[in-house]
Amino acid sequence: MFDFGVWTSAINDFLVGLFHNPQYDWLVTLIECVIIGVLVLLTYTVLALFYILYERKLCAWFQCRLGPMRVGKWGLLQVFADMFKILIKELISLKNTDKFLFKLAPYIVITSSVTMLACLPWGRGLQIINFNIGIFFVLAVSSVGVLGILLAGWASNNKYTLIGAMRSGAQMISYEISLGLAILTIVLLAGTMNINELVLAQEDGWFIFKGHIPAIIAFLIYVVAATAETNRGPFDLPEAEHELTAGYHTEYSGIHFGFFYLAEYLNLFIVSGIASLMFLGGWMPLHIAGWEQFNAVMDYIPSIVWFVLKAFFISYIIIWFKWTFPRVRIDQMLAFEWKYLMPLSLVNIVVMAVLVAYNWHF
Amino acid sequence: MRDIKTIISKVCPSATFEEGDTLLVTVPEKEWHKFAENLKNNPELGFDVLSAVVGVDWKDSIGVIYYLTSTTHAWDMISVKVVAEDRENPMIHTVSDLWKVANFQEREVYDFYGIKFINHPDMRRFFLRNDWVGHPLRKDYDANPDLNPIRMTDEINEDDTVSYVENEKGEVKAVPGKVFGEDDYVVNIGPQHPSTHGVMRFRASIDGEMVKKVDVVSGYIHRGIEKLCEGLMYPQTLHYTDRMDYMSAHQNRHCLCMCIEKALGLEVPERALYIRTIMDELMRISSHLLSFGCTAMDLGATTAFFYGFRERERVLDIFEKTCGARMSLNYNVIGGVMADIHPDFVKDVHAFLDIMPASLKEYHKVFSGNVIAQNRLKKVGYLSKEDAINYCITGPSGRGSNWSNDCRKKHPYALYDQVEFNEVLEDGCDSFSRYMVRMREIEESCKIIAQLIDKIPEGDIRNPKTPKLIKLPAGRWYQQVEASRGTFGVYIESDGGKNPYRMHFQSPCFNLVGVMDLCCRGYMIADLITIGAALDFVIPDIDR
Numbered sequence: 001m002f003d004f005g006v007w008t009s010a011i012n013d014f015l016v017g018l019f020h021n022p023q024y025d026w027l028v029t030l031i032e033c034v035i036i037g038v039l040v041l042l043t044y045t046v047l048a049l050f051y052i053l054y055e056r057k058l059c060a061w062f063q064c065r066l067g068p069m070r071v072g073k074w075g076l077l078q079v080f081a082d083m084f085k086i087l088i089k090e091l092i093s094l095k096n097t098d099k100f101l102f103k104l105a106p107y108i109v110i111t112s113s114v115t116m117l118a119c120l121p122w123g124r125g126l127q128i129i130n131f132n133i134g135i136f137f138v139l140a141v142s143s144v145g146v147l148g149i150l151l152a153g154w155a156s157n158n159k160y161t162l163i164g165a166m167r168s169g170a171q172m173i174s175y176e177i178s179l180g181l182a183i184l185t186i187v188l189l190a191g192t193m194n195i196n197e198l199v200l201a202q203e204d205g206w207f208i209f210k211g212h213i214p215a216i217i218a219f220l221i222y223v224v225a226a227t228a229e230t231n232r233g234p235f236d237l238p239e240a241e242h243e244l245t246a247g248y249h250t251e252y253s254g255i256h257f258g259f260f261y262l263a264e265y266l267n268l269f270i271v272s273g274i275a276s277l278m279f280l281g282g283w284m285p286l287h288i289a290g291w292e293q294f295n296a297v298m299d300y301i302p303s304i305v306w307f308v309l310k311a312f313f314i315s316y317i318i319i320w321f322k323w324t325f326p327r328v329r330i331d332q333m334l335a336f337e338w339k340y341l342m343p344l345s346l347v348n349i350v351v352m353a354v355l356v357a358y359n360w361h362f
Numbered sequence: 363m364r365d366i367k368t369i370i371s372k373v374c375p376s377a378t379f380e381e382g383d384t385l386l387v388t389v390p391e392k393e394w395h396k397f398a399e400n401l402k403n404n405p406e407l408g409f410d411v412l413s414a415v416v417g418v419d420w421k422d423s424i425g426v427i428y429y430l431t432s433t434t435h436a437w438d439m440i441s442v443k444v445v446a447e448d449r450e451n452p453m454i455h456t457v458s459d460l461w462k463v464a465n466f467q468e469r470e471v472y473d474f475y476g477i478k479f480i481n482h483p484d485m486r487r488f489f490l491r492n493d494w495v496g497h498p499l500r501k502d503y504d505a506n507p508d509l510n511p512i513r514m515t516d517e518i519n520e521d522d523t524v525s526y527v528e529n530e531k532g533e534v535k536a537v538p539g540k541v542f543g544e545d546d547y548v549v550n551i552g553p554q555h556p557s558t559h560g561v562m563r564f565r566a567s568i569d570g571e572m573v574k575k576v577d578v579v580s581g582y583i584h585r586g587i588e589k590l591c592e593g594l595m596y597p598q599t600l601h602y603t604d605r606m607d608y609m610s611a612h613q614n615r616h617c618l619c620m621c622i623e624k625a626l627g628l629e630v631p632e633r634a635l636y637i638r639t640i641m642d643e644l645m646r647i648s649s650h651l652l653s654f655g656c657t658a659m660d661l662g663a664t665t666a667f668f669y670g671f672r673e674r675e676r677v678l679d680i681f682e683k684t685c686g687a688r689m690s691l692n693y694n695v696i697g698g699v700m701a702d703i704h705p706d707f708v709k710d711v712h713a714f715l716d717i718m719p720a721s722l723k724e725y726h727k728v729f730s731g732n733v734i735a736q737n738r739l740k741k742v743g744y745l746s747k748e749d750a751i752n753y754c755i756t757g758p759s760g761r762g763s764n765w766s767n768d769c770r771k772k773h774p775y776a777l778y779d780q781v782e783f784n785e786v787l788e789d790g791c792d793s794f795s796r797y798m799v800r801m802r803e804i805e806e807s808c809k810i811i812a813q814l815i816d817k818i819p820e821g822d823i824r825n826p827k828t829p830k831l832i833k834l835p836a837g838r839w840y841q842q843v844e845a846s847r848g849t850f851g852v853y854i855e856s857d858g859g860k861n862p863y864r865m866h867f868q869s870p871c872f873n874l875v876g877v878m879d880l881c882c883r884g885y886m887i888a889d890l891i892t893i894g895a896a897l898d899f900v901i902p903d904i905d906r
Binding site for chain 2: 059062063064065159160163233234236237244323324325326327328329330331332
């Protein structure tokens with residue numbers, strides 16, 4: 001399988017060779033950081049555009065419609081038009097709001113989302129940050145996003161946004177527990193939190209297959225908790241357009257609203273990416289022991305395609321949820337987490353620990 | 363059964379009687395409240411349903427006519443006329459303590475006639491702003507636009523209310539009050555809100571997510587239809603009925619046509635009766651499909667909404683072919699219907715009836731059977747049968763509380779006595795029951811249409827003897843039909859001219875919105891939306 005590390009080290013070697021002097025290493029690092037920053041933002045935007053179209057088309061097909069069809073072939077250019085519209089819209093400044101926090105909030109949300117994106121393993125040798133607590137770092141950063149939402153709700157000085165933000169806070173803090181426990185189950189199985197090692201450990205079989213039933217349960221818990229974590233239906237209470245008009249981002253306009261919007265779609269990709277990393281082998285191709293030719297064909301598909309397709313598949317499931325289920329109520333949602341999902345994950349983690357201790361897994 | 367007049371004379375000797383469309387009992391204002399108590403609580407009388415409250419200005423006097431029916435006795439509907447003693451400062455004792463439905467009804471009468479109801483807990487205007495000058499339906503109302511310009515400022519003191527309390531000596535004193543307390547956290551839902559199904563405004567005081575009280579602020583699309591009708595000829599008034607509850611356009615118009623035909627003694631040809639009945643039921647199906655869609659939508663199940671609309675579209679296509687319109691159908695006219703059915707009508711209706719059972723199954727699979735939907739709807743918005751009767755919650759919402767109130771069964775009109783169908787009742791008294799009643803009524807409506815569609819006789823679609831200029835004889839008439847959302851009533855008072863002297867529309871949604879406070883208390887904000895969706899009110903029907 002092709003190692004993208006060849007490219008990255010080639011670029012590094014080129015830059016180092018350009019200056020011929022170790023005292024300019026800082027400049028090399030700086031240039032590399034800028035390139036990576038630009039790449040991440042570019043990926044972020046392209047993915048967001050793709051996801052908006054992806055969801056609109058899927059939703060339309062679920063609802064016996066065609067979705068956007070007018071702008072470009074099959075409406076492919078619709079999202080570009082929408083994004084352009086959002087960019088040129090006025091940023092309405094409101095009276096009686098906390099102006100600083102009001103403007104800060106979307107940036108906090110988008111920053112946490114971009115940082116998480118940077119941690120994902122895109123392919124063999126295609127990873128920006130690789131350190132020993134990788135997945136733990138992702139979880140920590142994801143919690144920062146809720147701060148932005150709370151700030152947005154509070155700073156808008158609007159009752160709807162405040163209720164939306166409070167719901168969001170309660171929801172994200174609750175479901176983060178299940179999310180964390182589900183991930184922890186797999187960390188137990190893998191014995192590492194390093195993202196790269198997590199992927200490499202799945203070379204001979206994805207964790208969802210290796211980990212017996214506890215891994216499957218953890219996967220299901222993860223998908224449910226991730227749906228809640230990204231504020232998507234049936235857990236879209238913070239927005240709940242039928243109750244709170246638009247929840248915490250009611251008062252935002254223009255690109256500030258766009259940031260919330262983008263972050264929401266990208267968070268969908270990110271949680272799907274983490275699911276594929278933790279359960280479906282990240283960028284590892286599907287290998288079936290004994291089927292040598294099949295495995296060779298699978299290896300031929302680039303690792304980045306594997307990763308992205310797996311993420312899209314998980315996203316498809318989460319989008320499917322949204323367009324099928326009605327919305328739950330706040331008390332039902334919290335009861336579901338604290339009374340069912342969290343105890344289940346706790347039991348699950350114990351079972352997994354036993355499994356690992358006695359080496360019963362594959 | 364004894365004669366109603368003898369019982370009433372025994373209870374209230376000063377009552378006078380007048381025969382007519384319904385028995386009209388006139389009682390003096392002083393004795394009205396005691397008589398009302400008797401009407402409701404006397405086991406011999408048992409008039410527990412207040413169907414309509416109609417304010418009328420007779421120029422020399424001003425008063426209210428109450429239409430009453432009973433659920434326990436087989437009495438025909440009676441009407442009670444109460445005249446205020448002083449025309450300039452009219453006051454009548456409230457009956458909102460006996461029939462809760464009178465709460466909003468009397469506020470409407472106060473708004474339009476300035477009749478103050480003594481001991482009414484909350485005597486605010488209902489439709490108009492509280493700084494409106496005059497009471498528009500009084501015959502001496504000054505319509506000068508300078509008096510009521512388009513105001514550019516917010517309504518002030520919307521929290522202020524007043525109650526006219528009578529003490530033991532019989533003196534009436536105005537006692538000011540507040541709708542919400544100082545510490546209440548009031549959330550404004552509407553008038554521009556995605557889930558109020560129109561321009562409706564609720565002010566809800568909440569404690570966390572829990573609703574403590576709901577105040578209904580109505581009138582954002584009030585068009586003064588009743589006032590407009592007084593200046594129009596009878597055939598012209600018909601057009602407004604389509605614009606009240608636009609989801610029961612056929613039934614509403616049917617009702618007004620029937621009321622005028624009753625006053626004229628006009629026969630409707632058999633063919634027109636068939637067409638009217640089929641159209642009414644098609645309308646009901648389309649309304650319930652919309653209601654299904656909106657309930658699903660308000661719960662966040664957007665996909666189910668589109669499924670409901672997909673089938674509703676086919677009904678509207680049928681309407682479009684025959685009536686030329688999809689919304690304001692303008693189809694019934696006095697003495698029959700406007701135009702003959704489209705040649706494809708029978709074929710299209712059959713095609714629609716064929717797909718409906720499978721579609722209903724699909725709805726139940728996608729939405730009704732879903733565990734989240736059931737959790738959201740079951741045991742939410744409890745409305746007991748007693749309350750449903752007291753608040754006069756008719757239609758599917760009342761039948762969801764197990765109150766049998768179907769006008770098509772109680773007083774069959776058109777062809778409803780010739781077809782076989784069941785009155786759908788559910789005893790859950792919650793949002794889910796109301797929702798299920800609607801879903802099952804779709805089946806019943808299909809059954810009714812299936813029985814009629816192949817038997818439409820040939821003949822006139824409109825009585826050829828319908829007079830060109832329609833003048834009703836002097837008198838008053840009240841007619842009810844079963845509209846999509848409940849019992850729709852029309853009151854016409856004529857002085858013999860070509861315009862109605864007074865025309866009142868008793869819309870079912872007006873009563874539905876009256877129970878919002880009762881139903882929502884103790885539930886959550888999210889439930890307020892689903893309760894509203896399950897009660898299924900249409901705002902233009904409230905505002906008229």
